[in-house]
Amino acid sequence: MIEGFELTEEFIQFYDEIDTWEDAIRYSSDPLLQKGYVRQSYIDGMIESVKEHGPYVVIAPNIALPHARPETGSVKVGYSIMKVEKPVSFTPDGNNDATFFIALSCVDATTHLEMLQRIVTVLSDQEKHDAIFEAKTKKEMIEIFNN
Amino acid sequence: MLKVLAACGNGMGSSLIIKMKIEKVLKAMGLECEVHHASVGQAKAEAVNFDLVLVSEQLVKEFNPKGKAKIVGLINLLSEEEIRTKVEKALQ
Numbered sequence: 366m367i368e369g370f371e372l373t374e375e376f377i378q379f380y381d382e383i384d385t386w387e388d389a390i391r392y393s394s395d396p397l398l399q400k401g402y403v404r405q406s407y408i409d410g411m412i413e414s415v416k417e418h419g420p421y422v423v424i425a426p427n428i429a430l431p432h433a434r435p436e437t438g439s440v441k442v443g444y445s446i447m448k449v450e451k452p453v454s455f456t457p458d459g460n461n462d463a464t465f466f467i468a469l470s471c472v473d474a475t476t477h478l479e480m481l482q483r484i485v486t487v488l489s490d491q492e493k494h495d496a497i498f499e500a501k502t503k504k505e506m507i508e509i510f511n512n
Numbered sequence: 513m514l515k516v517l518a519a520c521g522n523g524m525g526s527s528l529i530i531k532m533k534i535e536k537v538l539k540a541m542g543l544e545c546e547v548h549h550a551s552v553g554q555a556k557a558e559a560v561n562f563d564l565v566l567v568s569e570q571l572v573k574e575f576n577p578k579g580k581a582k583i584v585g586l587i588n589l590l591s592e593e594e595i596r597t598k599v600e601k602a603l604q
Contacts, residue, residue, distance in 0.1 A: 414521050414522055415521075417521070418520075418521035418552060418570070418571060418574075419521075419570040419571065420570055421520055421521050421526055421567075421568035421570045421571055422521070422525070422526070423570075424525075424526050424529060424568070424588075424589040424590065425587075425588040425589055425590045425591070426587075426588060428590075430525050430526070430529075432522070432524055432525045433522060433524075434522045434523075434524060435524070461570070469524075469525060471524045471525070477524065477528075478528060481525070481528050481529060481532075482532065485529055485532055485533075485590070488590050489590050489592075
């Protein structure tokens with residue numbers, strides 16, 4: 366468990382389709398905004414960062430981890446999860462598509478590292494990785510991440 | 513001692529993921545290493561002090577290919593196999 370954050374159903378969303386990667390970043394981080402984990406400026410920072418450096422937030426096939434520098438407006442460490450049925454393209458060539466988003470609120474180095482380690486452990490576990498892409502309910506998603 | 517720099521857009525996300533993975537991979541390869549992480553901006557300035565710079569494939573173009581450090585671009589940051597293959601090739 367990450368100190369100060371517990372993944373609950375409110376942080377998990379499912380969508381059929383999202384038209385643009387900008388909207389996908391906005392939607393994926395909306396629970397963090399609603400719950401006061403980040404400010405709007407942080408979400409704008411996530412989008413700016415992709416515009417500036419390209420789609421590097423797509424860290425593995427189908428997986429995107431939108432995030433920004435803490436000083437753009439993060440408040441508390443945490444993350445929100447979003448699955449989109451239809452792949453969202455970050456580039457027109459389709460080489461940077463994502464269906465699974467984890468929006469990160471990066472605060473300070475230590476708690477943030479703990480959160481990332483947790484996420485990477487889950488994503489690197491083949492069984493959990495496959496379960497993520499098959500999950501249809503918020504409950505299943507929480508099981509995967511909290512166990 | 514191999515000096516490695518992991519970089520990403522803002523130095524908070526993928527660079528840390530790369531750091532976690534490369535430390536594991538190099539240890540498995542029996543290589544001693546020191547891994548730092550940074551944003552692309554910092555990394556471009558500091559690359560000269562490292563043997564190896566690991567970044568997302570999308571960021572490779574930001575680095576000088578003729579510099580001292582070997583630039584390795586990664587597609588799947590979670591794949592230790594990809595990291596190992598590419599690092600082995602870069603170190604040859």
